[in-house]
Amino acid sequence: MxxxxxxxxxxxxxxxxxxxxxxxxxxxxxxxxxxxxxRWFEVVQTRGHIENGEIHHFQVVLKAGFTLEDGDDEDD
Amino acid sequence: MxxxxxxxxxxxxxxxxxxxxxxxxxxxxxxxxxxxxxRWFEVVQTRGHIENGEIHHFQVVLKAGFTLEDGDDEDD
Amino acid sequence: MxxxxxxxxxxxxxxxxxxxxxxxxxxxxxxxxxxxxxRWFEVVQTRGHIENGEIHHFQVVLKAGFTLEDGDDEDD
Amino acid sequence: MxxxxxxxxxxxxxxxxxxxxxxxxxxxxxxxxxxxxxRWFEVVQTRGHIENGEIHHFQVVLKAGFTLEDGDDEDD
Amino acid sequence: MxxxxxxxxxxxxxxxxxxxxxxxxxxxxxxxxxxxxxRWFEVVQTRGHIENGEIHHFQVVLKAGFTLEDGDDEDD
Amino acid sequence: MxxxxxxxxxxxxxxxxxxxxxxxxxxxxxxxxxxxxxRWFEVVQTRGHIENGEIHHFQVVLKAGFTLEDGDDEDD
Amino acid sequence: MxxxxxxxxxxxxxxxxxxxxxxxxxxxxxxxxxxxxxRWFEVVQTRGHIENGEIHHFQVVLKAGFTLEDGDDEDD
Amino acid sequence: MxxxxxxxxxxxxxxxxxxxxxxxxxxxxxxxxxxxxxRWFEVVQTRGHIENGEIHHFQVVLKAGFTLEDGDDEDD
Amino acid sequence: MxxxxxxxxxxxxxxxxxxxxxxxxxxxxxxxxxxxxxRWFEVVQTRGHIENGEIHHFQVVLKAGFTLEDGDDEDD
Amino acid sequence: MxxxxxxxxxxxxxxxxxxxxxxxxxxxxxxxxxxxxxRWFEVVQTRGHIENGEIHHFQVVLKAGFTLEDGDDEDD
Amino acid sequence: MxxxxxxxxxxxxxxxxxxxxxxxxxxxxxxxxxxxxxRWFEVVQTRGHIENGEIHHFQVVLKAGFTLEDGDDEDD
Amino acid sequence: MxxxxxxxxxxxxxxxxxxxxxxxxxxxxxxxxxxxxxRWFEVVQTRGHIENGEIHHFQVVLKAGFTLEDGDDEDD
Incomplete structure (x- = not known):
């Protein structure tokens, strides 16, 4: 319930x-x-890689929550 | 072992x-x-939702640990 | 919106x-x-006072969130 | 002063x-x-809600500082 | 009570x-x-500003707790 | 004093x-x-052990403060 | 990409x-x-068990990151 | 040694x-x-009590380290 | 190596x-x-200044890592 | 019990x-x-002292838990 | 700019x-x-050394921020 | 002094x-x-890289403290 x-x-x-x-x-x-x-996410960390003095890419560590449903065989 | x-x-x-x-x-x-x-759990956060000035439900964020067994095809 | x-x-x-x-x-x-x-609360700390070797009262530090409405003159 | x-x-x-x-x-x-x-703000947490596998909205928890002035009847 | x-x-x-x-x-x-x-305070952060190599002023971030009383129309 | x-x-x-x-x-x-x-306690962590899919016991890590008195030979 | x-x-x-x-x-x-x-790990906590006054075993809590590949049916 | x-x-x-x-x-x-x-101390928290709008006393939570000596029957 | x-x-x-x-x-x-x-950066804090009720500028505290090379006389 | x-x-x-x-x-x-x-320990901090550009000794801050027994007159 | x-x-x-x-x-x-x-500092830790039961000296760990200027050859 | x-x-x-x-x-x-x-170091983080299911190398983030001496032109 x-x-x-x-x-x-x-x-x-x-x-x-x-x-x-x-x-x-x-x-x-x-x-x-x-x-x-x-259903939701939360940013845990923001970081990135630098090449030739410029930002090559941003990287974001997230937590994300999901609900289970009957019939779901989700793997995690 | x-x-x-x-x-x-x-x-x-x-x-x-x-x-x-x-x-x-x-x-x-x-x-x-x-x-x-x-085998064990640890409470990470305790929170809840409020409706009409009363607590509607408590929500608890947990970490829980489990051991793997041979023959297990656990999904996470 | x-x-x-x-x-x-x-x-x-x-x-x-x-x-x-x-x-x-x-x-x-x-x-x-x-x-x-x-709308919601989050427990920040749980503590309490002890008298004569027994817990006299529990004390809980909370954060609580509320929405603003037009016409509200809430004070905080 | x-x-x-x-x-x-x-x-x-x-x-x-x-x-x-x-x-x-x-x-x-x-x-x-x-x-x-x-006068200033500080981001305490960044999170968001997900609907149908897409980000529905971002949510940001802030602390914000303000100065008091004479004649102010600020409410918080 | x-x-x-x-x-x-x-x-x-x-x-x-x-x-x-x-x-x-x-x-x-x-x-x-x-x-x-x-009734009480707790120091959350101690910092300060520097001018010409000397400390110009100290700044202290505090949490402070107060009790509500009947008849109070406190603003926060 | x-x-x-x-x-x-x-x-x-x-x-x-x-x-x-x-x-x-x-x-x-x-x-x-x-x-x-x-005189007081503060909860540092809440956790527990699980057996056969049910909570076997809750475990709570506390800090507790006490005052020293003359004539006390407390051991810690 | x-x-x-x-x-x-x-x-x-x-x-x-x-x-x-x-x-x-x-x-x-x-x-x-x-x-x-x-691909990588990060140590979150180092602890251990003691028996008869000696360390019986060390225990290390890790986070570990892995990449997903096409054709993978990894479970978590 | x-x-x-x-x-x-x-x-x-x-x-x-x-x-x-x-x-x-x-x-x-x-x-x-x-x-x-x-031998050493470290300040863990600084707080205090307020009476009649003035600081009544400062309170400081410390960790302090000490060495054991032969012949000591310290209680800690 | x-x-x-x-x-x-x-x-x-x-x-x-x-x-x-x-x-x-x-x-x-x-x-x-x-x-x-x-080579990389990590965001430690996100904050900003407010003027006339609008964000004047964002400020980001970063850690950034770099490798040393022979012949480098980097200053920090 | x-x-x-x-x-x-x-x-x-x-x-x-x-x-x-x-x-x-x-x-x-x-x-x-x-x-x-x-019964158990947890590493709280790992540090050390350096002499002449080499590590002189490692220092580890631990928490350690022990059970009380009847007849024990442990001092802490 | x-x-x-x-x-x-x-x-x-x-x-x-x-x-x-x-x-x-x-x-x-x-x-x-x-x-x-x-331009500014922030206190990260306050600690000290004890000799003969009295505080010998206080030690404060700070972060301090400085601006770069053209013509500066600062070393860090 | x-x-x-x-x-x-x-x-x-x-x-x-x-x-x-x-x-x-x-x-x-x-x-x-x-x-x-x-003079000293403190371990801030322990992590590592994994290749082919084995640890390729350990990585340790440290803070290290050093004293300044007259005549030093250290770069930090």
Whole structure:
């Protein structure tokens, strides 16, 4: 009955050459391929790689929560 | 040989209208449906939702550890 | 338009001789006297006072979020 | 005499479907309706909500500092 | 009945050219102009500004707790 | 003269099959056997053990403060 | 295109009677049985068990990141 | 042989109506009554009590390390 | 031989009126004037200044790592 | 009845010219001289001293938990 | 153009037999010998050494920020 | 006069295929090439890279403190 407020939480690292927001979107889309019910995310760390004095890509460490559904055989 | 001290750790959010302890139990039971060997938990955060000035439900973020067993095809 | 996701956050300390949950309820009710739209809380710290070797009362430090409404002249 | 370096600090949650920066701006503008002298902010947490596998909105928890002025009847 | 152990908590930044203790006092006095029942404080951060290689002023970030009283129309 | 505000602080782990509050009480009582003047506690961590998919016991890590008295030969 | 910088992160506890490094290796090898693309680890906590006044085993809590590959049906 | 670099660490709360430094001194002196070999301290928290809008006393939470000596029957 | 994995780490504050990403770029470019081999960065804090109720500029505190090379006479 | 899960926790600093593990062992052995029932430890900090450009000794700050037994007159 | 808001940050440990404030001043003055544009500091840790049961000196760990100027050949 | 207790602190990342201790030594030796008076270090993070399911190298993030001497033209 309270199950709609029960989540599993995974940790992801996303990446983008453009922006922090885009790195978050890349991580969410990648996780969404195998998990249907992602509900929220939280940014744990923002970092990036530098090449030739310029930012090559941003990297964002996320936690993301998803709900379990009957019939789901999600893997985590 | 030391394998009995090797764990995987998952993060869960449980919920209850009654108490913090009950929110922990809900998360453990939900995880226990797919994981046989849960051994311990640690509360990471305690929070809740408020409706009409009263607590509607408590939410507890947990880490929980489980051991792997031969023949297990656990998913995480 | 996104205003329903905009909150102000206050910090409260609640207290109860009975339980942690009751200390949370005391803080929420006390804040609810002057704030109509409390939506969520998060426990920041749990502590208590001891007298004659027994727990005299539990004290819980909370953050609580509320939404602003037009016509509100809330004070914080 | 040192009063120009004395601040009160509030905590806010802002939101935007577009970007982290826009979520910060929404929170600052909302707080600015009742507080004239906001001086600085600090991002405490960045998170968001997901719907149908896409980011629905970003949410940013801020601390913001403001100075008090004579004649102010600020509410917090 | 337990109300004497219920507090609201505010965050303040105080400042002094002389000492850390004096910066704390400045913040407490400033807050005390509008809040009658301040009971305790906790130093969250100590910092300062430098001009011409000397400390120009110390700045102290505080949390301070106060109790609510009947008849109070405190603003935060 | 300020001695009534001078404490020593110990760290304890208490345990209960029933509740978080009961685990706190067990730790306080156990410490109280050798320390007369316990004044306050603070919960540092809440965790527990799981057996057969159910919570076997809750464990609570506490800090507890006590005052020294003349004639005390407390051991810590 | 940026996918080579997208990771999932798992948390593990490894154990060894010999050394901290060996406890890390035990955890990595155990995780490597079901995950092909482990890339990095980070030590979150180092602890251990004591028996008869000697260290019985070291335990290390790790985060480990792995990349996803097409055709992978990894479970977490 | 390395014993001169082996310490036990205790936690103390000191108090003074005058200054943070004096609160540290009060805690060190109080601990020094029963411990001969205190070597260092570290401030964990600085707080205080307020009465009638003025600081009544500063309170400082310390960790302090001491070495053990042969013949010591320290209680800690 | 392992020297390519040895870094020095510096801390920087960058600033931009436009975005968090641009503030990061400003800091990296500024550091790049005197350091040839910057490899990565990590955002430690995001904050900003407010003027007339609008964000005047974003400020980002970074750690950045660089490798040392023979013949380098880098200054930090 | 739950007493076997009740611990007192002490903080120790151990030291070794050889390794981190050996510094942990030195601290555990030193504590074991006066405490019979040490059960677990957790590393809180790893540091060391440098002389003439080489590591002179490693220093490890530990928390260690022990159980109380009837008839024990342990001192902490 | 935004360069006036770009800083490098260094970490320093200052020391004084008298007070925390004096230990901060000693560190700032020492750093000021080679760095012209120190602008702010933040106290990261306060600690000290004890001899014969009295505080021998206070030690303060600081972060300090400075701006770069054209023509500067600062070393860090 | 207190100058022997004044340090500058740098942050380093060392690396070794063998052990955590060796990664610390590599960082200290590398820093020691340009800094004569390194006195202490503190481990901030322990991590590593994995190749083909085995640990390729350990990486250790350190803070290291050094004293300044007259005539030094250290670069930090």
């Amino acid at each position: 309270e199950e709609k407020h029960i989540y599993k939480v995974i940790e992801l690292v996303g990446s983008s050459t453009d922006s922090v927001e885009d790195a978050i979107r890349m991580a969410i889309r990648c996780a969404g391929k195998s998990l249907r019910n992602l | 030391e394998e009995k001290h090797i764990y995987k750790v998952i993060e869960l959010v449980g919920s209850s209208t009654d108490s913090v302890e009950d929110a922990i139990r809900m998360a453990i039971r939900c995880a226990g449906k797919s994981l046989r060997n849960l | 996104e205003e329903k996701h905009i909150y102000k956050v206050i910090e409260l300390v609640g207290s109860s001789t009975d339980s942690v949950e009751d200390a949370i309820r005391m803080a929420i009710r006390c804040a609810g006297k002057s704030l109509r739209n409390l | 040192e009063e120009k370096h004395i601040y009160k600090v509030i905590e806010l949650v802002g939101s935007s479907t577009d970007s982290v920066e826009d979520a910060i701006r929404m929170a600052i503008r909302c707080a600015g309706k009742s507080l004239r002298n906001l | 337990e109300e004497k152990h219920i507090y609201k908590v505010i965050e303040l930044v105080g400042s002094s050219t002389d000492s850390v203790e004096d910066a704390i006092r400045m913040a407490i006095r400033c807050a005390g102009k509008s809040l009658r029942n301040l | 300020e001695e009534k505000h001078i404490y020593k602080v110990i760290e304890l782990v208490g345990s209960s099959t029933d509740s978080v509050e009961d685990a706190i009480r067990m730790a306080i009582r156990c410490a109280g056997k050798s320390l007369r003047n316990l | 940026e996918e080579k910088h997208i990771y999932k992160v798992i948390e593990l506890v490894g154990s060894s009677t010999d050394s901290v490094e060996d406890a890390i290796r035990m955890a990595i090898r155990c995780a490597g049985k079901s995950l092909r693309n482990l | 390395e014993e001169k670099h082996i310490y036990k660490v205790i936690e103390l709360v000191g108090s003074s109506t005058d200054s943070v430094e004096d609160a540290i001194r009060m805690a060190i002196r109080c601990a020094g009554k029963s411990l001969r070999n205190l | 392992e020297e390519k994995h040895i870094y020095k780490v510096i801390e920087l504050v960058g600033s931009s009126t436009d975005s968090v990403e641009d503030a990061i770029r400003m800091a990296i470019r500024c550091a790049g004037k005197s350091l040839r081999n910057l | 739950e007493e076997k899960h009740i611990y007192k926790v002490i903080e120790l600093v151990g030291s070794s010219t050889d390794s981190v593990e050996d510094a942990i062992r030195m601290a555990i052995r030193c504590a074991g001289k006066s405490l019979r029932n040490l | 935004e360069e006036k808001h770009i800083y490098k940050v260094i970490e320093l440990v200052g020391s004084s037999t008298d007070s925390v404030e004096d230990a901060i001043r000693m560190a700032i003055r020492c750093a000021g010998k080679s760095l012209r544009n120190l | 207190e100058e022997k207790h004044i340090y500058k602190v740098i942050e380093l990342v060392g690396s070794s295929t063998d052990s955590v201790e060796d990664a610390i030594r590599m960082a200290i030796r590398c820093a020691g090439k340009s800094l004569r008076n390194l």
